[in-house]
Amino acid sequence: MRLVIIRIRIGTINVFSAFIHLCMAVKVQLAASKEVTREVSMNSGIRRQQLESFGRAPALLSVALRQFPKKMWLYKPSADRWSIHEIILHLADSEASAYVRCRRFIAEPGSPVLKFDGARWAGTLGYFHQSTREALEIIRRLRRMTYQLLVSLPEPVWDHTVEHPAQGNITLGEWIEIQERHIPHHIDQMKQNYDKWLESNPPRKPATPSRRSQSSLPMMRMTVNTY
Numbered sequence: 001m002r003l004v005i006i007r008i009r010i011g012t013i014n015v016f017s018a019f020i021h022l023c024m025a026v027k028v029q030l031a032a033s034k035e036v037t038r039e040v041s042m043n044s045g046i047r048r049q050q051l052e053s054f055g056r057a058p059a060l061l062s063v064a065l066r067q068f069p070k071k072m073w074l075y076k077p078s079a080d081r082w083s084i085h086e087i088i089l090h091l092a093d094s095e096a097s098a099y100v101r102c103r104r105f106i107a108e109p110g111s112p113v114l115k116f117d118g119a120r121w122a123g124t125l126g127y128f129h130q131s132t133r134e135a136l137e138i139i140r141r142l143r144r145m146t147y148q149l150l151v152s153l154p155e156p157v158w159d160h161t162v163e164h165p166a167q168g169n170i171t172l173g174e175w176i177e178i179q180e181r182h183i184p185h186h187i188d189q190m191k192q193n194y195d196k197w198l199e200s201n202p203p204r205k206p207a208t209p210s211r212r213s214q215s216s217l218p219m220m221r222m223t224v225n226t227y
Helices: 002-065 084-107 118-124 132-150 155-159 172-180 182-200 211-225
Strands: 161-164 168-171
Touching: 002 084, 002 132, 002 172, 002 182, 084 118, 084 132, 084 161, 084 172, 084 182, 155 172, 168 172, 172 182
Parallel strands: none
Antiparallel strands: 161 168
């Protein structure tokens, strides 16, 4: 009888111990789940900021271009640097490439993408003869369409990858981080061009009336009043 009671107690202890372990496992899993949820929420918030910055970039470009006189858009600080004109055409070609690449992430994950060689394109596509007005319109329209597509994506799609020729496998989330900085980077490059141009083309100071002309004004008024 005593042996039976001991076995029952041992069995009860084992059940209780298993229950304790189960409760601890559940707590650990819940904590991990909360951490993952918090991390996903944080990542989503950061990504939303990146997307808004990505979508606003063409407007920032338009505002920046108003600061630079068009007569200096062809100015090159050196032979190996792009002019503002060339930068605008580069941004249009880059946007066209990004338009296709973004959709490759979504529709064909895991596939390779072609390398975009901006320097070669600029050197062989005759940027000098192309319209900056049309290029700016391409940037504006393609960026808006890509932005509208990206903001509607479900969370799992941001982990889609493509095989980049230089960077290897890259996720859509990593790609948007790079693209979000592209136009602002080239705006800074334009500002550097403008500052360099100003060194040899300082703005003219407004003309001030001479003392002689100022002193003659009262005499002219007096002469007029005598008639």
